Amino acid sequence: MSQGARIEAWAPSAGSAAGSSAGRPPCHRRLPAPHGSELLRGCGPEMEGGCLALKDLSRARPIRTSLADEEGDNAQKENICDRSRIAPKTPLKNEPIDLSKQKGCTPEKNPITPIKPVDRPLADPWTPTSNLKMLVSAASPDMRDREKKKELFRPIENSEQNEAFPDSLQYDTVDDSTADEFDKQRPSRKQKSLGLLCQKFLARYPSYPLSTEKTTISLDEVASSLGVERRRIYDIVNVLESLHLVSRVAKNQYCWHGQHNLRQTLKSLQEIGLLQKYEELMAYFQQKEQDLDYKFGERKKENVSDSQDRPLLDFSETDCPSASANSRKDKSLRIMSQKFVMLFLVSKTKIVTLDIAAKILIEESQDAADHSKFKTKVRRLYDIANVLTSLGLIKKVHVTEERGRKPAFKWIGPMEFSGKSDEPRMDIPTSAALPEMKRGVCTQHQTCTNGKQRLARHASFNASQPSEGIKRKVSSEPSSPHRERQACTVGSDEYCSKMINLAAVCRQKMEEDTRDSDYSLNSLPHEVFPVAQSDMLHLSLPNGTNGQVLQPSISTVSKTENGKPAVLPNQPFVCFPSSSLFMLYGNLQESLSKENFPIAGEKDNRSPEEQASPLNPQAAVSSVTCHKRSSQKLALPSMLVGNEEPAAKKPATEQSDAPISLVLPKKSFESAEGESLLDGSCASTLHIGAFHLDLGTPAADKSAEKDIAEPLDSLEQEEPLRNKDFQEPLQENGKQPFLPQYLYLQPGAGLSGFNFLFSANQTHSATGLSPSQLPSLSIPCVVVPSTAFAPFPLICSPAITSPLSPVPPGSFPNAASMSFNMPGLASTAPIFIGTTAMVTPKTSQLPSVDPQQLAHSADFAVHLSPVLRRSCSTAEPDSPVCMGHPVTLRKLQQQSSIPLTPKSIRSTHNEAFFKTPGSLGDPVTWKKTEGNQTRNSSSVQRRLEIDSNGTD
DNA sequence: AGGTCCCGCCATATT
DNA sequence: AATATGGCGGGACCT
Known part of the structure; x- marks a missing residue:
């Protein structure tokens, strides 16, 4: 039942403040709070006001202003609470979670993870302190992030990243500032976008963490610090995981690896993509579409063709199929993300339209058929694309076709992965830092044995x-x-x-x-x-x-x-x-x-x-x-x-x-x-x-x-x-x-x-x-x-x-x-x-x-x-x-x-x-x-x- | 109007 | 059973 609401709820979502979400009544849904999580809710409405303020501050952090979501509020509270508890570590989210904390991964066992907010019964949810914390964190998440990044290591990167992503982040920032007044601005939807959220997330961690450091990422913590529901974090982490930027260590915990391996990962994906013949598929679909377009009327061949096509896709099956069989995992965002990336990597143009990508992915899964699925796939692709964009691997573009424009993304990340390469560098566009890292690393590496x-x-x-x-x-x-x-x-x-x-x-x-x-x-x-x-x-x-x-x-x-x-x-x-x-x-x-x-x-x-x-x-x-x-x-x-x-x-x-x-x-x-x-x-x-x-x-x-x-x-x-x-x-x-x-x-x-x-x-x-x-x-x-x-x-x-x-x-x-x-x-x-x-x-x-x-x-x-x-x-x-x-x-x-x-x-x-x-x-x-x-x-x-x- | 994609319900997977 | 994950898609926002 209410599950949904649960803990997660807390956060964030709300963001939209009442308004935004508006549409939905959602909040209510949850009401019931069944589980523990609910408890959170139970806490009651936190203060909305408080929330707002926070929001404002945070901007992004949407705390749920919306009253509506009391739940949300509670949730937030929870979060907050949790956070505090949990973290002592970081009082504020920002903290550096990263590295330091991370310390490793180690031990922490941190496990904090588990924390569940649930308990949160705290009614108190908001203690003044907590509020403050929240505010603080919320307030400047972006800033913090930036700073962090910069600080983080590689300034370079940071700068890069920032540059790279300036948009979102900045926006946020700006907004925030502007926002000033909080509420007023409720964060616009953009501010709440996954891409931005991802940037914030990325800002928390160094692109090229030192080997020694192990950064542990606590989902709860991150979610709370970023002021979002945990669900959102999963979206980000799943994509990052597909590129091996992070790996799941334990429940609620992920380990941050950074981009060191990115290249290799991409390389691997490229290879796999080639094997899979994605190129062909893409071409195939493109043609079809065109044809269709012209003809237009015909049903998309896809469907039909899909089946027909399949042959081509065989391999695809492989992927999916198994997956499908398996479980949802196969369908997972993670996989989709990898496949999506593969499309870029095997594409000559480096441009992939969402519809084609969706079709290919669908086919693999075979479900293809219905339109709804198609829509769903596209949705997911947007999610993935947002994260990839934040990583600086792709950028949105539009492909104009006779029929019209189609949303598409262009790969702007590394394309050639030849042998060795330095790792560091990689991909990430933004990070300038990389070079540094690379060098050092590379050298070392080389020295070391490969x-x-x-x-x-x-x-x-x-x-x-x-x-x-x-x-x-x-x-x-x-x-x-x-x-x-x-x-x-x-x-x-x-x-x-x-x-x-x-x-x-x-x-x-x-x-x-x-x-x-x-x-x-x-x-x-x-x-x-x-x-x-x-x-x-x-x-x-x-x-x-x-x-x-x-x-x-x-x-x-x-x-x-x-x-x-x-x-x-x-x-x-x-x-x-x-x-x-x-x-x-x-x-x-x-x-x-x-x-x-x-x-x-x-x-x-x-x-x-x-x-x-x-x-x-x-x-x-x-x-x-x-x-x-x-x-x-x-x-x-x-x-x-x-x-x-x-x-x-x-x-x-x-x-x-x-x-x-x-x-x-x-x-x-x-x-x-x-x-x-x-x-x-x-x-x-x-x-x-x-x-x-x-x-x-x-x-x-x-x-x-x-x-x-x-x-x-x-x-x-x-x-x-x-x-x-x-x-x-x-x-x-x-x-x-x-x-x-x-x-x-x-x-x-x-x-x-x-x-x-x-x-x-x-x-x-x-x-x-x-x-x-x-x-x-x-x-x-x-x-x-x-x-x-x-x-x-x-x-x-x-x-x-x-x-x-x-x-x-x-x-x-x-x-x-x-x-x-x-x-x-x-x-x-x-x-x-x-x-x-x-x-x-x-x-x-x-x-x-x-x-x-x-x-x-x-x-x-x-x-x-x-x-x-x-x-x-x-x-x-x-x-x-x-x-x-x-x-x-x-x-x-x-x-x-x-x-x-x-x-x-x-x-x-x-x-x-x-x-x-x-x-x-x-x-x-x-x-x-x-x-x-x-x-x-x-x-x-x-x-x-x-x-x-x-x-x- | 169509492109985006937030949000959170709810099914699954884990613990 | 309680939680953690995450698929999914309604429908709100933005061009």
Whole structure:
């Protein structure tokens, strides 16, 4: 019932003061206040007067002047109250929320989040003080924001931004001032526009936050400070999230990443868009429209055509479909935002009309048909466009057609994302600051290793990106937060331990996931790869990191070639025929040292669950896969590699960029990131940069631990890691080598004969990369059941496949992928790849893992792999690989089971394996497939489906 | 009159 | 069950 009203109500809305909203009676609706939120209302009318004043001040802040909305008032009160409570932090909103507070993300757990205003019973709602606060905040939000921005760091940016957006902001400001008198002016609608609100929101945070800083964003807090309903903030955050500027950390909390990764994200989107053939679609529609126009009468072909068209759209389906199936998430603003951006990125003219965009999006979703839907889509696009405009990525223009003018938007953001680039710069038009950042960063980054950094970034990305679902899940563990970058600090020991923990976590998560299964992956399930899905996209973006990781490995691997045992020079691996299991050893030490693992650190900090970081690996993997897909068509590689580059140290956050491509499975993200990543993204990222290698073991570890225990044992011997508890810090850092550097394969059935052994050590060898680059994996050990391999013939070789080389169908090119990257983790060395993963017999445990996930991962891996490979190759053959982590792959096909290891990884493998090259190859194909499958089914279902399918 | 898009109900997802 | 999210679209504002 009243729900609606709830808390949110408070705010804002009102704004319009009575009048504005006028139209609606809305207020009343809520009356009832059912829930707690209502309470707020209950509070009663705050003072309207007060409100007004505030309004005036704020201007924007619309507090609800309107009396009408008593509710609103209450709400506001609530907010206010909340705020105060909550925040002590910032008394005023403005505060700097950002950074400082943020501090991180950390810990805060801030969680404040939860606060619910509800309680707010306070009747007092307005205490004088509160009022004052409100007023203050309200009063100058804009100003504050500006100031903040400026202050924030980069003055440059600030200035830029301001410039960039001058409009809105200024207006506001102006208005405010003028407004003076408050009421009088009630804020015009414009003042309340989403674009402006977004600018204000953006003003609160630095475009390029320092890596160290993690800024935590409390939705409640922001909403209250900006004087709007939380609902509005969601609109903004969802779009920002689609570009990875923020990531959801926990309930009510988001982590601000800034634009560091923007480029990569855009790049990824571009690639995906290309894959999706959006260009074609756009052209198609345009033509149609024209035709129609002329003809006009005809129904829009669209409808009809839509269906007809679809063929073209197939891919589209992928996206949507799965999504649709999934849940609303798929339809989410987030996804729409990504797709919308993709349209610009693939458009030659860089101009996209809303109607065409809406049509394309609708088609994908397929609903197309009705007009109402069309209208709705357009509405949403306006929302998205407003945010993108605030970001300086697009600007409104009008396209004049014979029929008339059509509203359209032109992309004014970065269009070329070639390789590396500095991150910072990016996109944001406005921010001049960027350059600075960039430079610094870049330099650093470059210096650092790209690879690692990348990984780190990815990690962060991933974290951030996780799709909602994932995130949430992850988030659930909210705690996570924090983890700071200690990681860096963390020595190898920690690293190791972390890895272990991660692995364990991963497993757990996997299991959990399995249960839950939500991954976005679902969509992926099969080969398909629904990259499309938005979530995926999100994820994918991150991939860059993954990519990196992968690449290296790939290269290495590739050389190897299938099976053959050869040892590659740089590579560390060896293949054995028929062994049953693999064990990987990595030196943690090195890795650790290198790594840092911020993540690990994070983990530590984090709750164990979070540690799940293993997920990260997964994530990485997944991402990889994603890339792969993307890459299939596109060359993601560049993204991966290029982008990242630098940053190594940069703050993780910055880095976070997502490298790329693809999408990671949400979950993976989440899981991985979520926990670790998420924060990670914030924090971890940083680390990442720092750390060097890591092995990716994590996953492996986990798997090992859990499922694989056996192998693990051995491994473990080395360390205790294991366990789930990983937390223990192993100190090993340096010390320990955690694992030897080899990979073991037990002979067995598995691989059809082949087993691999990788030397872990590679690390070094890997060297170069490794540390820096590879952050990813550090895997302490991985065991792979030979069986696992069985399915895949090659295993190792992913390398073999050679990077670019097409993988033969059966081969799983990806395998390479296997790599798992763990972003955070990465260890250097070892890696292996086996694709296989670890699956062990134990699968049982594993079972939990979702096939989907796996699949996704696999997909990613697959897809990515190529990229990675390239990268790797490019980067360094030597490198070790990356990843290695073995993830287990579950073979999807065969069984779902297995997947022990890090989910993601596994998945990746799995899919890859499963999928035939061909499948991989055709994105579309799988997409469709997936789409179909996924669409309908729920995530869970999907999983199932996947499994089955995959199995196939 | 048509383009924008605020606002908040209410379905879903999470906790 | 209570909350958090966020889809959705009525209908108000602005050209």
